[in-house]
Amino acid sequence: MRTKKAVKTFSYPITGGDYENGGNASKNIKELLKKIGVDPHIVRRTMIAAYEAEMNVVIHAYRGAIDVAASAELLDVIVSDEGPGIPDIELAMRDGYSTAPQAARELGFGAGMGLAHIKKNSDRFSLQSKVGEGTRLRFSIFLTPEVSDAAAANSVGINESLCRKCLRCLHACPTGAMRVRQGQPEILPHLCVDCTACAEACESNALFADGLREIPVPQKKTVLVLPGSFLEQFGASTSPGQVLGILADMGFRQIRLIDEWENGLRSAVLRYAREEASIRPVLSPMCPAVVNLIRMRFPSLLPNVAPFLTPIEMAREDLTAPHAVFLAICPAHLTVLHRKNAMTKIEIVHPATLREAVLRRIVAPAREVRRNVAAHPFQDVVEVGGMRHVMKVLDAVENGLAGNFSVIEMAACYQGCFGAPVWTEDPSISRPRYEWERESHLLLLKKEAEVVRRVDDLEPRTGLRLDPDIGRAIEKLSEIDALTKQLPGRDCGVCGSPTCTALAEDVVLGRAKIEACVYRNDEKFK
Amino acid sequence: MGLTIDVLAKKTGARVLVRGRARSTEINDFHASDRMSDLLGRVSDTTMLITPLLTVSVVRLIELMDVPGVCLVNNAEPGQVLLDTAQEHRTTLLVSPFDMEETCRRFRAALGLDT
Numbered sequence: 001m002r003t004k005k006a007v008k009t010f011s012y013p014i015t016g017g018d019y020e021n022g023g024n025a026s027k028n029i030k031e032l033l034k035k036i037g038v039d040p041h042i043v044r045r046t047m048i049a050a051y052e053a054e055m056n057v058v059i060h061a062y063r064g065a066i067d068v069a070a071s072a073e074l075l076d077v078i079v080s081d082e083g084p085g086i087p088d089i090e091l092a093m094r095d096g097y098s099t100a101p102q103a104a105r106e107l108g109f110g111a112g113m114g115l116a117h118i119k120k121n122s123d124r125f126s127l128q129s130k131v132g133e134g135t136r137l138r139f140s141i142f143l144t145p146e147v148s149d150a151a152a153a154n155s156v157g158i159n160e161s162l163c164r165k166c167l168r169c170l171h172a173c174p175t176g177a178m179r180v181r182q183g184q185p186e187i188l189p190h191l192c193v194d195c196t197a198c199a200e201a202c203e204s205n206a207l208f209a210d211g212l213r214e215i216p217v218p219q220k221k222t223v224l225v226l227p228g229s230f231l232e233q234f235g236a237s238t239s240p241g242q243v244l245g246i247l248a249d250m251g252f253r254q255i256r257l258i259d260e261w262e263n264g265l266r267s268a269v270l271r272y273a274r275e276e277a278s279i280r281p282v283l284s285p286m287c288p289a290v291v292n293l294i295r296m297r298f299p300s301l302l303p304n305v306a307p308f309l310t311p312i313e314m315a316r317e318d319l320t321a322p323h324a325v326f327l328a329i330c331p332a333h334l335t336v337l338h339r340k341n342a343m344t345k346i347e348i349v350h351p352a353t354l355r356e357a358v359l360r361r362i363v364a365p366a367r368e369v370r371r372n373v374a375a376h377p378f379q380d381v382v383e384v385g386g387m388r389h390v391m392k393v394l395d396a397v398e399n400g401l402a403g404n405f406s407v408i409e410m411a412a413c414y415q416g417c418f419g420a421p422v423w424t425e426d427p428s429i430s431r432p433r434y435e436w437e438r439e440s441h442l443l444l445l446k447k448e449a450e451v452v453r454r455v456d457d458l459e460p461r462t463g464l465r466l467d468p469d470i471g472r473a474i475e476k477l478s479e480i481d482a483l484t485k486q487l488p489g490r491d492c493g494v495c496g497s498p499t500c501t502a503l504a505e506d507v508v509l510g511r512a513k514i515e516a517c518v519y520r521n522d523e524k525f526k
Numbered sequence: 527m528g529l530t531i532d533v534l535a536k537k538t539g540a541r542v543l544v545r546g547r548a549r550s551t552e553i554n555d556f557h558a559s560d561r562m563s564d565l566l567g568r569v570s571d572t573t574m575l576i577t578p579l580l581t582v583s584v585v586r587l588i589e590l591m592d593v594p595g596v597c598l599v600n601n602a603e604p605g606q607v608l609l610d611t612a613q614e615h616r617t618t619l620l621v622s623p624f625d626m627e628e629t630c631r632r633f634r635a636a637l638g639l640d641t
Contacts (some may be wrong), residue, residue, distance in 0.1 A: 019582060021581060022582075022586070023582075023586035023590065024587070026586075026590055027589055027590065030589075030590055040592065042590060043592075044592070046571060047566075047590040047591055048591075051566065051590055052566070055562075092550040106581075107579075107581045107582070108560060108561055108565075108577075108579045108581060108583045108584075109561075109562055109563075109583070110561075111562070111563040111564060112563075113561075113564070113567070114563060117563055117567060128544075172591065178628050227558065378641065435534035442617045444572035474572065
């Protein structure tokens with residue numbers, strides 16, 4: 001039983017140039033926080049962020065608004081304005097850079113610390129701006145110290161009763177995160193990058209990305225967010241247009257495809273590669289699982305990753321509707337969507353549930369005449385799909401052997417989201433079919449969403465570190481080497497670890513016993 | 527070891543305009559600036575803010591940040607709105623007869639921050 005989350009929302013207009021009333025919206029936020037009993041230290045942090053953001057509109061824009069949503073755990077604030085926009089966000093984020101007019105400076109503003117202050121005092125921060133149109137700034141602050149984004153590190157679900165102990169997942173996992181102990185599958189969360197390699201290898205569907213098994217009732221302002229691949233899960237005789245029509249009949253009047261953000265990202269990455277990037281190839285942050293993989297296994301390639309959020313993160317940032325239903329097709333998407341959100345109530349429906357509901361409503365399949373395949377709009381982009389290939393390509397890039405490409409776009413699944421294990425249609429067929437018809441059904445939908453630039457550097461993940469203390473980590477490495485030499489080197493997985501080295505590491509780190517290797521004392525395996 | 531605002535005012539030659547929580551609040555350090563971002567970033571329960579600003583920005587600083595004390599400089603005469611806001615939010619308002627540099631020197635000495 002899901003309980004209804006209490007959320008308080010309000011909106012407050014801001015007038016450009018009105019220094020007298022600048023700060024009134026922030027005062028309203030403070031009153032709200034005091035009434036719900038938020039810790040004074042958090043109130044202060046919030047006030048710094050809110051007041052700086054509000055005054056930015058007063059100082060730089062013609063008009064704007066501050067939209068606030070507060071739940072028991074999170075405060076979400078969106079400050080949007082109509083104004084000149086920010087030509088160079090990176091420069092604007094630098095301490096001391098200011099374009100404030102003299103009038104603002106005389107009042108004590110224009111120190112060039114505003115944006116950096118907002119970022120520093122919030123738990124999440126994003127900024128979008130279009131020159132000549134305006135700026136949209138969003139920040140979130142956790143209202144209780146124990147809440148954070150770290151809670152949802154990864155989202156691969158395990159149904160132990162379905163596991164056949166075949167050990168395929170053990171060998172499929174690119175980061176060695178799988179274990180099968182006492183006959184039960186287990187994921188080491190610090191090693192899991194949320195890709196679908198284990199689920200793809202699992203023939204009994206014991207590994208999955210979960211979601212609601214009933215479709216939430218659409219409300220007046222509900223937005224349904226789908227991956228384009230969903231529209232091609234109904235066979236060749238049902239067109240994407242028909243599927244969209246059925247979803248509208250089901251009450252989903254506002255539908256947005258993840259493609260909007262993907263297309264926006266493709267254009268932005270290409271521009272970035274041509275105009276800004278100093279390192280080649282540029283790696284496009286298309287798939288969150290691949291970004292996780294780079295952070296963990298290939299941290300030397302982090303400077304190659306284009307500075308944008310992934311499309312699913314952008315979709316989450318972009319939405320301000322009170323209710324959104326997402327169709328999440330992989331654990332990486334789920335992890336992003338599980339992050340707390342006060343502005344929008346997000347419900348995640350299982351793909352199979354929505355697919356079945358649409359299937360029941362298909363009465364007269366009739367696919368329109370197809371168009372010819374359009375040439376890929378960006379010839380500089382090389383696409384790579386599937387974790388095995390992604391690993392090889394990243395290896396090649398790291399070793400300077402990838403060739404002279406300007407942009408590489410990688411997805412954990414073969415054929416991108418069309419290859420998510422949850423789908424029934426083969427991606428080799430469903431994706432080209434979708435591409436053929438893209439132009440016709442996208443006429444119904446916005447084609448390219450505004451991208452969101454990443455304001456935080458991507459940090460390496462510390463999942464592979466053996467010990468926080470470097471000296472102790474070196475000692476453990478030596479112990480692992482010594483122990484590995486005692487093992488047969490078959491990498492059979494019978495012990496429950498994917499390789500002999502992984503078992504040695506598990507033993508040294510206290511996760512397993514050496515006796516788990518049944519071949520250890522068998523002379524013929526030495 | 528901090529000083530109550532009353533003692534601090536006496537030691538630095540500042541005049542108390544609004545008493546606020548002067549008796550109960552102990553001040554350990556101070557921060558001086560004519561930039562709002564600077565002042566916002568340094569607010570704490572034990573920090574006195576020193577500023578030459580006399581604008582609506584200082585009113586906002588008091589309203590939004592629960593500042594324990596603000597010290598104006600150069601014998602500035604604040605408007606009624608600033609006085610009322612300080613009163614309402616129990617923020618102690620001081621005014622120093624000296625310029626910002628000399629005021630800071632006196633605060634450093636009074637709080638034992640010279641070393």
